[in-house]
Amino acid sequence: MRILSGMRPTGRFHLGNYLGAARNWVELQKQYECFYFVADYHALTTEPDGHKAEDKVFDLTADLLAVGIDPDRSVVYLQSKVPEVAELTLLLSMVTPLSWVQRVPTFKEKAKLHPDNVNLGMFSYPILQGADILMVKGEGVPVGKDQLAHLELVREVTRRFNRTYAAVFPEPRALLTETNLIKGTDGKQRMSKTVGNIVGVTDEPGVIQKQVMSMVTDVKRPRKTDPGHPRQCNVCAFYKYFFDDWEHYWELCRKAQIGCYDKKRLLAERIIETFAPFRERRSELSPEAVNSILDVGSLKARDVARATLREARRAVGLPAYLDR
Numbered sequence: 039m040r041i042l043s044g045m046r047p048t049g050r051f052h053l054g055n056y057l058g059a060a061r062n063w064v065e066l067q068k069q070y071e072c073f074y075f076v077a078d079y080h081a082l083t084t085e086p087d088g089h090k091a092e093d094k095v096f097d098l099t100a101d102l103l104a105v106g107i108d109p110d111r112s113v114v115y116l117q118s119k120v121p122e123v124a125e126l127t128l129l130l131s132m133v134t135p136l137s138w139v140q141r142v143p144t145f146k147e148k149a150k151l152h153p154d155n156v157n158l159g160m161f162s163y164p165i166l167q168g169a170d171i172l173m174v175k176g177e178g179v180p181v182g183k184d185q186l187a188h189l190e191l192v193r194e195v196t197r198r199f200n201r202t203y204a205a206v207f208p209e210p211r212a213l214l215t216e217t218n219l220i221k222g223t224d225g226k227q228r229m230s231k232t233v234g235n236i237v238g239v240t241d242e243p244g245v246i247q248k249q250v251m252s253m254v255t256d257v258k259r260p261r262k263t264d265p266g267h268p269r270q271c272n273v274c275a276f277y278k279y280f281f282d283d284w285e286h287y288w289e290l291c292r293k294a295q296i297g298c299y300d301k302k303r304l305l306a307e308r309i310i311e312t313f314a315p316f317r318e319r320r321s322e323l324s325p326e327a328v329n330s331i332l333d334v335g336s337l338k339a340r341d342v343a344r345a346t347l348r349e350a351r352r353a354v355g356l357p358a359y360l361d362r
Contacts, residue, residue, distance in 0.1 A: 039070050039071070039177045039178050040070065040071045040072075040073065040174060040175060040176050040177050040178070041066050041067075041070045041071065041072040041073065041176060041177075041178045041179070041180065041213070042072075042073045042074075042075075042170060042171050042174050042176030042178075042179055042210075043059065043063060043072075043073075043074055043075075043179060043180050043181075044074065044075040044076065044077040044080070044117065044170060045059065045076065045077060045098060045102075046076075046077045046078075046080050046081045047076050047077070047078055047081055047091050047094040047095045047097070047098045047099075048081065048085075048094060048098075048231045048232065049094055049097060049098075049231040050097050050098075050101065050231075050236075050238055050239075050240065050241060051097075051098065051101035051102075051105070051238065051239045051240055052229055052231065052236035052237055052238055052239060053220060053229060053236070053237045053238075053239060053276075053309075054220040054222070054228065054229030054230070054236070055101075055239070056105060056239050057217050057220050057279060058182060058215060058217050058220050059180065059215070060102060060105050060106070060107070061105075061217075062180050062213075062215050062217075063102075063107060063112075063180065064105065064106035064107060066178075066180060066213070067107065067108060067111045067112045068111070070178065072111070072112040072113070073112070073113045073115070073174045073176065073339060073342075074102065074107055074112050074113070074114050074115075075114070075115050075116065075117045075120075075170065075339070076095055076098055076099055076115070076116050076117060076332070077117050077170070078091050078095060078116060078117050078118045079117045079118050079123070079124070079166060080117070080163065080166065080167075081094075082159060083148070083157065083159040083160040083163055084148065084151075084152050084155065084160070084232075086155065086157075088118075095116065095332075096325050096328055096329075099114070099328050099331070099332060100240075100320050100323045100328050101239065101240050101316075101320065102114070103319070103320075103323060103328070103331070104240055104316045104317070104319040104320035104323065105239065105240075105316050109331045109334070109335060113335045113338045113339050114331055114332065114335040115332060115335035115336040115338070115339040116332045116335075116336050117170070119332070119333075119336035119339075119340070120173070120336060120339045120340045120343050122173060122340065122343035122344060122346070122347045123166070123169045123170055123173050123343065124169075125347060126169040126172065126173050126343075126346070126347055126350060127162075127165055127166045127168075127169040129199075129350055129351075129354060130165050130168055130169055130172070130195055130199065131162065131165050133195065133198050133199050133202050134165055134195050134198070138191055138194060138195070139161065139162060139164060139165065139191070141187075142164050142187055142188060142191060143187060144163070144164075144187075144188070145160065145161055145163070148160055148163075151232060164188050164191050164192070165195070167188055167192065168191070168192035168195050168196070171192055171210050172192070172196060172207045172210075172346070173342070173343045173346055173347070174339065174342050174343065174346070175207060175208055175342075175346060176208075176210050177208050177210055177211065178210065178211060178212075178213045179192075179210050179211070179212055179213060180213045180215055181212050181213070181214065181215070182214070182215050182217070182219075183214065184219075185212075186212060186214075189210065189212050192210060193209050193210060193211075196208075196209050196210065197209060203350075203353035203354055203355075204353040206346075206349050206350050206353050207350075218275075221235075221272050221275070222235025222236060222237075223235045223236070223237060223249060223250075223252050223253040223254065224254055225253065225254035225255075225257075225272035226254075236249065237249045237250055237253075237309065239313050239316060240313060240316050240317050240320045241317075242317075243310045246306060246309055246310050246313075247306040247310065250302050250305055250306035250309060251302050251303070251306060253272060253273055253302055254272060255271050255272065255273045255298035255301065255302065256268075256270060256271040256273075256274075256291075256298060257270075258270060259271075259298065262294065262297035262298070262299075263294055264294060265291075265292055265293065265294050266291035266292055266294065266296075266298075267291075267292075268287075268288040268291045268292065271291070271298075271301075273298065273301050273302055273305055274287070274288055274291060274301065276305055276309075277301075277305065280305065280308045280309060280312060281308065287301070287304075
């Protein structure tokens with residue numbers, strides 16, 4: 039089975055990226071043929087100046103490599119270095135009813151976050167996502183429940199293209215991740231660089247400690263001497279990922295034997311310790327090495343993309359490329 043997934047280059051890696059996606063990606067590459075890309079085309083929908091993404095492309099790629107994405111096992115590439123995806127987006131848009139895209143909920147959410155730049159690319163974002171998947175004939179797509187609406191649209195578009203022209207593309211299926219929603223330091227919203235509520239993974243220990251110590255904890259517990267409510271505490275939720283004996287700490291919280299400050303301090307220490315090997319690995323990655331990996335991976339991805347697009351063009355009825 040061929041797997042496809044990608045991330046937008048919006049800044050340094052955080053716990054939401056790792057727990058919600060990259061940790062699963064690392065495991066998938068041990069069993070399947072995986073294509074993982076840095077989605078710089080997607081980033082243009084909210085930041086139209088691509089020059090501002092250059093450093094962020096390095097940051098994201100280096101972080102992915104540091105946490106275990108292996109370019110010898112997986113194809114790691116830069117989306118914009120496979121321009122065939124733009125043509126496939128165009129072809130898919132010709133068979134996608136407007137009403138299908140209008141019902142995808144994330145457009146309204148993004149429009150609220152970026153009211154000064156509500157553009158067509160933001161609206162048609164799901165079609166570009168579909169082209170990413172279908173370009174490499176991805177059969178499995180690791181997603182959380184919040185992305186199911188996007189993937190279902192891709193599946194519908196795939197069926198319609200295949201019915202209209204020819205059975206070119208496999209219908210991708212969701213590989214649901216089991217991780218719950220990773221909330222940010224505010225304890226309310228999804229962890230997001232856009233919102234600014236993140237906890238880093240490969241940041242320096244002092245940065246991680248500051249981020250963890252800023253986390254909102256148990257709002258129903260005004261004093262350390264009061265019993266805590268670990269099920270409602272975002273800090274306690276992270277203990278499940280970093281402490282094998284997390285139930286012990288939850289019980290201490292319920293009995294008021296540990297306070298919120300100490301819970302955050304212990305969590306910060308554990309996160310810093312857990313990701314120490316990743317920080318060391320990342321420090322060894324130079325921009326030249328990362329760019330080389332992206333170049334090699336992009337050439338591999340483009341070989342697949344060209345073959346797919348030739349097949350799609352033939353099915354649609356367009357003439358062959360001049361450079362065949």
